[in-house]
Amino acid sequence: MAETKKSGIKKIAATRTMRKLMADHFYELDRAAKEGAPKIAWCTSVGPAELLRAMGFLVYFPENHGAMLGATRMATETIPAANAIGYSPEICSYLTSDIGAYLQGRTPLSEAYEGIESIPKPDVLVYNTNQCRDVQDWLAWYGEHWSRPVVGVECYAGVGEVTDVHVAGIAGQLEAMVPQLEEVGGEKFDIDRLRETVRLSRECSDLWKEVLETATAKPAPLTFFDSTIHMAPAVVMRGTQSAIDYYRELLPELKTRIADGTAAVEGEQHRLYWEGMPIWGRLRDLATQFLELRTTVAASTYANSWIFTALEADDPFRSMARAYTELFIVRSDPYKEKYIEEMVEKFSLDGVVFHDAKTCPSNTNCRYGMPQRLQQRLGLPTITIPGDLNDLRCYSDEQARTQIEAFVEQLTK
């Protein structure tokens, strides 16, 4: 048996600031929805948030709400309501849990923030299919329900090298959105404002990258499970000064941990990569199990997906287009394998955990032989855990626990 240790998850002090930031974010949206100003744009996670902010919109991310539904496990109760109106249990459980929650008149926001009764009604809904088609269908449902315009970018899939042709195609679609956004928002497009928003977004991204890379230290000062929490400002506030300020607070805390030799996982013995979506309703259980097994999940594709090194203030549309297309999820398998290989090297990892998320084929990379290919090439063990991001009916606690235990035991030999 791998050696285990009973120990608590170490709290990161900056979490308090983050909670306040998130509360401010949702209260600002709630106020705007009630007062009718500023205008609200819903945006998919790597949709054109920079453009929307630069045009005066407050930006709300339905996927962030989906993650909250998962983390609070409310999703389990809300998914059937969406299934009942024809949205299959096989499709994205962010979509089904979110639409189901709306149909049931529920939101975790009401439980977290007193006075907020519902999600903020949008003035426009903006998607990028760089992740999947589900986001387009998801926003289309609300657009139709509230008679609000839905605009978006149709992205490429399975991209190897991102070329100027790809960039031109996406940049053109982004620029084409401007007149409609001007009409909805009532503000004239200002290129300097966009440049400034892109600059802020890039700075946030660079800081977030630095935060994640602190886990290259041995022992690592933070884990993948910490990053799923501390990524929130990078996800919902990129393009704002607040997100930058937050990471300027978090980063020194992590650097102090490194200097002091403070490990996120006491007695760290093994280091792993997490590939695929988080299992939101079981984050704490999994974090605790890995902690007991003295194993740090030190890096992940998911948390890295909010690093946008291509953003350049001088060339906002083209650099946004490149950043949104260079995303891991958009890329070909050979690119993805190379990427994971580099991460394994950079973070000194001993193995890779693949999460086979039942309702998210787009962000699941274990179904076409990738674990086996990586295992062969890198000589590293891999494990595939069947589960889901939000639908816990697809996840067995017992099976996952046993699988992980056996996997870490194998690393120990």
Ligand code: SF4
């Ligand atoms: S990438 Fe997966 S989790 Fe995200 S919206 Fe698409 S199907 Fe849902």
